[in-house]
Amino acid sequence: MSDIDAPIAPVYLRPATATDDELDERFAPIFARIAEGNTERERNREFAHEQVQWLKDAGLGHIRIPIARGGLGASLEQTFAVLAALAEADANVAHVWRNHLAFVEDRLNAPQSAANDRWIERFLAGEFVGGGWTEANNGTLAAMATTIRPDGDDYRVTGAKFYATGSLFADWLDVIGRTDDGGLLTALVRRDDPGVDLIDDWTGFGQQTTASGSANYVDVPAEEGDVFPVSERFVYQGHFYQVAILAVLTGIIRATLRDGIAALKARGRNYPQGLDPVPASDPQLLQVIGSVSAHAFAAEAALRQTSRELDRLATAHAAGDDDERSFRVRSSQVATDQAQLVIIDAALAATTTVFDALGASGVSTTKLLDRHWRNARTLASHNPRVYKARILGDWFVNGTDPVPNLFAAGRGGQGN
Structure with a gap:
């Protein structure tokens, strides 16, 4: 089953x-x-x-x-x-x-x-809970080195993780590891317990203050009530993680629109090729801002739609409706993949084309508008967008299940 x-x-x-x-x-x-x-x-x-x-x-x-x-x-x-x-x-x-x-x-x-x-x-x-699922040193979920072993009535956690987002803000860290018999568990360990070592070594050019660096665990205790089989984690966990990223990307587009409008209004001169000496009155520059607003609109609509699908899935789960839940898992996966394509495209387009309305002054480090592109590009790299259109096409044409098996033998389950 x-x-x-x-x-x-x-x-x-x-x-x-x-x-x-x-x-x-x-x-x-x-x-x-x-x-x-x-x-x-x-x-x-x-x-x-x-x-x-x-x-x-x-x-x-x-x-x-x-x-x-x-x-x-x-x-x-x-x-x-x-x-x-x-x-x-x-x-x-x-x-x-x-x-x-x-x-x-x-x-x-x-x-x-x-x-x-x-x-x-x-x-x-x-x-507050921080993350700890991605194996360090290019490890995969299928070949996980992190262990969670029984210790009397409790457990001990040993291993190394990366992309430990939120760890430096956390009271607890959510860590996945293998048992001696090959099963997968997640353990919640206290951040301040002996054996926990958090390192701010995130080198990405975006999302630089999210505490997404390394986390090392050496014989860290975890109590029985804080350890759960991976098979019991909520069924739309993968959807949730992805939609959370899409929500952040949607916010980045809105911030890009906000800052683009402010920068265009503040721009003091136009190029000779412009259609109006006042940049904020130039129809072509206004068109750029209008396009960015459309990207924001598309992202917000896609985020709302996929979030509603997740609400329907959560409702089916809470009601104990197994048939409806099974249907909603797949429909939510389709909606999440579609939203990923829409929102990532919108974010990368908006954070790039906004500069067309601003001239050379738009790249000033005092404005720091590049942060929107850097952050969007970094978040867009978290999940394999390159595969999603193919998966969607295979679902619509051939009925191939779009829900990934992250823990299948030989599969990585995570990427870097």
């Missing part, structure tokens, strides 16, 4: 009750404060510890937990819209939340238990 078709137990998920206005009232002022220091943090490679704490205090970490349990009761559509708005303020800060929000979603999909009740309480208390 596959994970998609496996029977499910009652979960913590409930129908969303938050309104867009409530979420905007809560988060918009904080996002405005975060945006104020975005350029300087980018220029000086400063980690946004204070800004992440503002968001913890405001409840972003438990945005999906039902109101009846102390959370904000948001849908996935609302959650990713909030994440996109945060990315418009600071794409680095937004990306930091990807692993945390995914693990919260995992626990909300899990059967009710005393251990999972403790996790809900931890989220409500503001405890």
Whole structure:
């Protein structure tokens, strides 16, 4: 029996009750404060510890937990819209939340238990989860060196990870590893436990303050209630991780539009070939900004559509409707792949063509507009866009299952 078709137990998920206005009232002022220091943090490679704490205090970490349990009761559509708005303020800060929000979603999909009740309480208390799935040293999921071994009633974790996004902001680290019999487990370990070593060695030219470097684990303890078989992780985990990136890319496009408008208005002179001596009145330069606005529109529409598909999948899972859930897993995969193609193309086009409206002054390091392209290009490299159109075509023409088996023998399951 596959994970998609496996029977499910009652979960913590409930129908969303938050309104867009409530979420905007809560988060918009904080996002405005975060945006104020975005350029300087980018220029000086400063980690946004204070800004992440503002968001913890405001409840972003438990945005999906039902109101009846102390959370904000948001849908996935609302959650990713909030994440996109945060990315418009600071794409680095937004990306930091990807692993945390995914693990919260995992626990909300899990059967009710005393251990999972403790996790809900931890989220409500503001405890934060960073990532730890990608093997260091070009290791793959199919040939994983990280181990999670029993130690009495608990476990010990040993291994090395990279792309450990959010780790320097975290209280907990979500680590995947193999057991001695070859099974796959994920263990949540405390960041400050002996044997945990986090290194800020991310060398990417974008997303530079997301704490996406190395994480080393040597005989780190993990309690029984904090260790889970990979097969029990929530069925749309892969969708969630990808849509979180698409939300950040959508925010980057909106920030590009915002900064492009401001820069064009501030531009003092035009080229001799221009159609108006005032750049902000030149029809061709206005056309560039109009095109960027269309890219933003397309990205937001694609993000909304794929988020709604995920909401339908979450609803089917919470209702215990196995047939509907199986259908929604595939329809959500198709929507996510389609949205990836639309949003990445939009992000790379917008962050490049905006400079056509700005002249040489647009590339000034004082404006730092290149950060939008660098961040978009970096995020666009996280997942294999090059394969998605082929997978979609094979699904529509031949009915080939579009849902990847990340842990198949001989497959890497991750790339660099």
